[in-house]
Amino acid sequence: MRRPNRRSLRWVAVLRQYGTSSSRPPIIRIANGTFYRHHPNSLQSAKDANPPLFENLNFEMPSFSSAPEYWSVIGPSSTGKTTFLQILRGQHLCIPHTARSHPYLETDEIEQKNHEFRQPFHAIKHVGFDGEQELGRQAPKTAYLSARYESRREDTDFSVLDYLQGNTELNPSQDISKKTFDAATLDRVIRDLRLGDLINMPVSNLSNGQTRRSRIAKALLGNPEVLLLDEPFMGLDPPTLLTLSPMLYSLARANAPRLLLTLRPQDPIPDWITHLIFLKGNCQVAFQGAKEEVLKDLREYVRKVKHGDVEPEFHLPIHSMHEVGRQLTSQGVEEPSTMGNATASIHLTPENHDYLSRDGYELQDVEVQKIGEALVEMEGARVAYGDKAVLGNWTQEVNGVEKEGVWWTVRRGERWGIFGPNGSGKTTILSLICSDHPQTYSLPIRLFGRSRLPEPGRLGISIFAIQSRIGHSSPEIHNHMPKSLTLRQVLANAWADTFRGKPNLNTDANERIDACLRWFEEDLRPVSSKITQIQGSVSAKTDWADHLPFGGLPFSAQRIALFLRAVIKHPDLVILDEAFSGMDDGVRDRCLLFLAHGETKQFSSGLTKDMEGSIGRRIVESEISKTGKVKVAGLNKDQALLCISHVREEIPGSIREWICLPEANTGQPARFGRLNGPIQGDYRRWNEIWGM
Missing domain, CATH: 3.40.50.300 (P-loop containing nucleotide triphosphate hydrolases)
Structure with a gap:
């Protein structure tokens, strides 16, 4: 039998992605679902606070889409961004239970690809970045801060390659069920995430941005259908942002895997993101839809509050929006030309020197700094x-x-x-x-x-x-x-x-x-x-x-x-x-x-x-x-x-x-x-x- 060449395989991938997009069921579907950490009628619910999470939520992520559809969830801390991602993976109780489904994971195509992927927990991976040190958590913590700077390599100084392959146990035992990665997949992930020069470096020596790429690479090695990235831009320098964003776009565009990002209001929104969900502070959706429509709704809400047409919602404060709308492009971060003064705080008016910075400093120096020893x-x-x-x-x-x-x-x-x-x-x-x-x-x-x-x-x-x-x-x-x-x-x-x-x-x-x-x-x-x-x-x-x-x-x-x-x-x-x-x-x-x-x-x-x-x-x-x-x-x-x-x-x-x-x-x-x-x-x- 004649084997297909690489060029033909690429065309098959393209046809697979776009040819039958209209007939493919969504990979995640939520229709009027309300979620709880405990059943409302349980004893645990009576004992602990158990508020409803995202009441009457509606959300759908396509498995394949003829038009680009890349989602991002935006909200301040403690608004429920991580909880939202957990819900997409199948966590938390859904009422009614039929409101949440993963239709594409139930198809024969997924069965042939990987039987385990019928379970959302295996097919949908979640990577959070509020605790970067988890990358090497299998190894003991260093006893003192300077340990990461020692030139000597210890047995516990596992390399990036060890981490990617899961070889981070001090006394490993033979495990016949242990998952292995084929060399081609490993090479591709290392190349795509630009880890080639870091592959032999101890994970404890990685910078913040290098750690982030390594964790994403680890998740990609499992070939998940969906990758949920929780605040991937937090703490990254501008040059790293400019390289990470197009890298994520290339993954999303190929549906390998499908991506969903959460962002803080102060994070720039990648220009390739097409749809947004803006959260309130009580695990509720404030605005949802196409990016430009959501930004328009935000502007209109701010305008109405500014003119006294509506009272500001307690869970939707104005001051949490004055940085929303900046766009991350290949050239850098662009300020929103349309949101501008509509969401600007009083502290963000540099033209008038009578105003102060957010921490109370004159926007232009007026005093000579006093310097000591x-x-x-x-x-x-x-x-x-x-x-x-x-x-x-x-x-x-x-x-x-x-x-x-x-x-x-x-x-x-x-x-x-x-x-x-x-x-x-x-x-x-x-x-x-x-x-x-x-x-x-x-x-x-x-x-x-x-x-x-x-x-x-x-x-x-x-x-x-x-x-x-x-x-x-x-x-x-x-x-x-x-x-x-x-x-x-x-x-x-x-x-x-x-x-x-x-x-x-x-x-x-x-x-x-x-x-x-x-x-x-x-x-x-x-x-x-x-x-x-x-x-x-x-x-x-x-x-x-x-x-x-x-x-x-x-x-x-x-x-x-x-x-x-x-x-x-x-x-x-x-x-x-x-x-x-x-x-x-x-x-x-x-x-x-x-x-x-x-x-x-x-x-x-x-x-x-x-x-x-x-x-x-x-x-x-x-x-x-x-x-x-x-x-x-x-x-x-x-x-x-x-x-x-x-x-x-x-x-x-x-x-x-x-x-x-x-x-x-x-x-x-x-x-x-x-x-x-x-x-x-x-x-x-x-x-x-x-x-x-």
Whole structure:
């Protein structure tokens, strides 16, 4: 029998995709379905809160479509995006039970392809990105943060290839049912996700973007019919966004697999997405349909609220929409020309210098920055593992002279942004500052005026002395923070030497902890309905945090707790590494305002209009400040701030100095610059940093 050549197989694939699209049943169909975590009549439902999820939901994903149909679900944190994806996979109870079906999975075609795919749980894969460290979860956690920087490979340092193939057990046993992947499929996935240069690298050494591609590749090796990607753009730098989006588009266009993405309101929408679902804050759909129609509905809703034609819905706040509509193209992120002022917050009007950034800074500098003594001094730092340099493999001009390595000084009062593509060395440079990196001992680095090793006439500085003067929040801190600690213990840990060490607390420290818990109670306490006193009340009790396990909090609340841990002690140096990633814009803005002003400022309770009719929240003096009972103030001139983020809305308005590291192994030097105001005040400042 004559075997078909590759060209004919491609035409068969095309015909399979489009030839009978009208006759193929949908792969997911939901018709007027309402979902519950427990049956409404069960004892469990009576015991626990069991609200309906997505009442009377209607949704259909075609198995093959003659016209492009690529869906994205948009909503702030805690609106039910992950729950929506779980429902598509067949999770949660559906009433009536016939309302949810997967018709295409019941066809003979699926039976011949893979019998297991008759079950939605096998045919539909879900990959979330709010906990990147899960990539290597089969291996033991590293005992200390600097372990990932050691040049020696341990038995537990599984490679990317090990991870893709599932070879991540320390004592594997023979399993005849273990699934294997054919070489052609493995090669194709590695090529499509650009993992060829990383295949032998330990998974613990991967950057955020590299980790993301590896996790998607792992899911693709199972050849799923549908791949649900939960917030795939969170925490990615602009260059990585520009490569990941077309990569996902190529998969969606080939129906191999069909894709559905969830996005936060601040995430740009890929230009190839054709349909949107915008969620309310109570696990309900607000708008659904073709992308342009949904954006039009959003604009109309904002217009009606702005003109007082309708009252804003509690579960559909205006301030959660002012960043929706930006488009991710092959050339970069384009601002919405049609939404513009219709959804802009009062804080997003850079033309009028009387307005403030979202954290209360003038949109143009009006004061000269006061600079103090040096806290961090790098004079030619270069980090290499054997022959591979990962930081400082360049020459840069220092006072008119070309010198090798990283030359950089951070002084009291300075606010630095550290930028660069994923894998450029941002985490490495922070590990040198925190002294987690073992090469800190041998490099020309002084921390708080002293080196790690003794110098003539001066003792070296210990790691405990260093870290006692630093407040640090990062994904690595999040990964290593014991989940068994209570919320209060996490904040108190700012005064401890180790994660499980006993904190050295005094009256002032306990008052600071109570103040932070009261200020963010609405965001930290799961049962917000039990809050009986307004934010800022100094008499409110905080014993609810004594028994609330950190590991049981939502991801966003955990991020808030770690942010507070970093700033609560008022350290000399505050380091925020992707500290606001995973928060919705409302929570993020409250954290940014707290970073800048502490308890002295807060957002007004209602919406206000500016002179141009744009809607936003006004920054006002807090009641605590008026009564002189502030316990936690914002950053002052004696502190320095270092911030890493790939999302411009997460950059504090105080950032003025910036360093942008080059892509790894290019030999290009780091670039330095200074801003004349918050990035929010002029989007050209963001483009300047990234050289776009």
